[in-house]
Amino acid sequence: MQFYVNGYKPGDPFVEDAHPSVAQRSDGLPDEVDVLIVGCGPAGLVLAAQLANFPDIRTAVVDRRDGPLAMGQADGVACRTVEMFEAFGLADRLVAEAYWVNEVCFWRLDPDDPTKITRTGRIRDAEEGVSEFPHVIVNQARMLAYLQDHMERSASRLRPFYGLEASGLEVDAGGASVTLQHLTTGGSSTVRARYTYSEERQAVAEELIDFDRKFSKMFSADGKGVDQEEFQRYFVAQGRFTAGVATRHAPSIITAEATDQHLAEGFQVGTNFHSAPVIRLADAKPVQLGHAARADGAWRIYVFADRDGSRARKLCEFLDSDASPIRRFTPAGADPDSVIDVRAVFQQGHRELAVDELPPVLLPRKGKFGLVDYEKVFCSAEIFELRGVDRESGCMVVVRPDQYVAHVLALHECGRLADFFAGFLID
Numbered sequence: 439m440q441f442y443v444n445g446y447k448p449g450d451p452f453v454e455d456a457h458p459s460v461a462q463r464s465d466g467l468p469d470e471v472d473v474l475i476v477g478c479g480p481a482g483l484v485l486a487a488q489l490a491n492f493p494d495i496r497t498a499v500v501d502r503r504d505g506p507l508a509m510g511q512a513d514g515v516a517c518r519t520v521e522m523f524e525a526f527g528l529a530d531r532l533v534a535e536a537y538w539v540n541e542v543c544f545w546r547l548d549p550d551d552p553t554k555i556t557r558t559g560r561i562r563d564a565e566e567g568v569s570e571f572p573h574v575i576v577n578q579a580r581m582l583a584y585l586q587d588h589m590e591r592s593a594s595r596l597r598p599f600y601g602l603e604a605s606g607l608e609v610d611a612g613g614a615s616v617t618l619q620h621l622t623t624g625g626s627s628t629v630r631a632r633y634t635y636s637e638e639r640q641a642v643a644e645e646l647i648d649f650d651r652k653f654s655k656m657f658s659a660d661g662k663g664v665d666q667e668e669f670q671r672y673f674v675a676q677g678r679f680t681a682g683v684a685t686r687h688a689p690s691i692i693t694a695e696a697t698d699q700h701l702a703e704g705f706q707v708g709t710n711f712h713s714a715p716v717i718r719l720a721d722a723k724p725v726q727l728g729h730a731a732r733a734d735g736a737w738r739i740y741v742f743a744d745r746d747g748s749r750a751r752k753l754c755e756f757l758d759s760d761a762s763p764i765r766r767f768t769p770a771g772a773d774p775d776s777v778i779d780v781r782a783v784f785q786q787g788h789r790e791l792a793v794d795e796l797p798p799v800l801l802p803r804k805g806k807f808g809l810v811d812y813e814k815v816f817c818s819a820e821i822f823e824l825r826g827v828d829r830e831s832g833c834m835v836v837v838r839p840d841q842y843v844a845h846v847l848a849l850h851e852c853g854r855l856a857d858f859f860a861g862f863l864i865d
C-alpha cells in the first residue's frame with residue numbers, strides 16, 4: 439500500500455519518479471555540490487545510496503577506478519549489514535543470492551596422518567537470536583552493484599563518476615575544495631563541497647580494525663603458535679563482533695545518556711535496534727518491528743505501551759499537540775512521519791484493539807490524497823519479554839535514522855523527549 443500512497447500508477451513501483459532537478463542536471467561532473475563522496479567502496483556507496491533518497495541534497499560520487507568493481511576481495515556479509523540492506527529494500531535479493539553461513543567447522547592437520555586434515559570442532563555461526571538475518575557470503579562486487587542499483591532507481595538517479603582521483607583538499611569556512619585528476623583524459627578539475635563526513639565513526643572504526651588485526655592474525659597462523667581450542671573459544675566469544683552488532687556509540691547530541699535503561703534492557707542505548715517479531719494491528723500481518731525502519735532519514739519513536747495502554751495514549755496526545763517535536767520540526771507540507779515517525783506496540787492481542795480508536799498520531803494522513811497510514815501499530819506481549827521492556831510502565835525507545843538506539847525514556851517524559859530533539863533538529 440505504501441507504494442501507491444499517491445494513487446496507483448502503472449510501472450515498476452520500485453523505481454521512483456525522477457526529481458525535477460534530474461532533467462536540468464548536466465551529464466558532466468558538477469563544479470559545486472553539497473556532498474562529495476570520494477570512493478565507491480562499501481563506505482562510499484552506502485552513504486551515496488542513503489543520500490540518493492534526498493534529491494534536494496546535491497551529491498556527487500567519484501572513484502579513481504575506471505568503472506564499477508568487477509571482482510571484490512571481500513565476501514563475508516555480517517548479519518548487521520543485511521539488516522542495513524533491509525532498510526534500503528535490498529535484503530530479499532541479497533539473502534536469496536547469498537550462501538548462508540549457518541555453521542562453522544574448525545580443521546587442523548591430522549596428527550596421525552599430516553597429509554590429511556581433521557575436524558576439531560563444529561559450532562553455530564551466529565549466536566541464536568542475535569539478528570533476524572543470517573551471516574551470508576556474496577562477492578563484494580555484488581553488494582556494491584545492489585547499492586548502485588538502488589541509487590539509479592532513486593528520485594535523484596545518482597551515478598558515480600569514474601576515472602577521477604582526488605589529489606588535493608582545502609577546507610575553509612564555507613566547505614571544501616577538492617582537486618580531482620582525470621585519469622583517462624588527463625587534466626584536472628576542482629569541485630566545491632559544503633559538507634565532509636562525520637567523526638562519529640572514527641572510534642568505532644578503530645575498534646573494529648583492532649579486532650580485525652587480532653582475528654586475522656589467528657586465522658593466518660596456519661596452526662603455528664595458536665592453540666586450536668583457544669581459537670575456537672575466541673571465535674565464539676567474539677560472535678557479536680563478527681555479526682556486526684557489537685558497536686556501541688558513545689553519548690553525543692544524537693545519542694543520550696542511558697539514564698532509564700532499566701525500562702528496556704534489550705534496547706541498549708548506543709547499540710543497534712534489535713528487531714523482534716510482532717503482529718501488525720490493522721492487517722494481522724506477522725512482521726519484524728525493526729523493518730519499520732527504512733533508509734529514509736527519519737527518526738523513530740517506538741512507544742511500548744504500558745499494561746492498559748493509558749500512559750501510551752497520553753504520550754500520543756502530547757505528540758499530537760502544539761508542544762510536540764513532530765509539529766515543531768516537520769516542514770510545512772511534508773508527511774507528518776517524514777522527520778519523526780511514531781510507532782506503537784501494545785501488549786494486547788490484535789483482535790482486542792480497535793484500529794479506529796487509536797490516537798490520531800498513530801493514524802497519520804499522508805500523500806497528496808491524505809490517506810491514512812494504518813501501518814504504525816503493532817501487537818505483541820512477547821517482544822516485551824524478549825527485549826526486557828517493563829510491562830507495567832512501558833517506555834519509549836527513540837531510534838536514529840541509522841537504526842541505532844538514541845534514547846530510552848519513561849512514557850511520561852514528554853519534556854525530555856522534546857529537549858532531546860531540540861538539541862539537533864532545526865525548526
Ligand SMILES: Cc1cc2nc3c(=O)[nH]c(=O)nc-3n(C[C@H](O)[C@H](O)[C@H](O)COP(=O)(O)OP(=O)(O)OC[C@H]3O[C@@H](n4cnc5c(N)ncnc54)[C@H](O)[C@@H]3O)c2cc1C
Binds near residue numbers: 480
Ligand atoms: C583480502 C581481503 C579480504 C576481505 N574480506 C572481507 C570480508 O569477507 N568481509 C568484510 O566485511 N570485509 C572484508 N575485507 C575488508 C573490506 O574489504 C573492507 O573493510 C572494505 O572494502 C572497506 O570499504 P571502504 O569503502 O572503506 O574502502 P574500499 O573498499 O577500499 O574502497 C575505497 C574506494 O575508494 C577509491 N579511492 C581510494 N582513494 C581514492 C582517491 N584518492 N580518489 C578517488 N578514489 C579513491 C578506491 O578506488 C576504492 O574503490 C577484506 C579485505 C581484504 C584485503
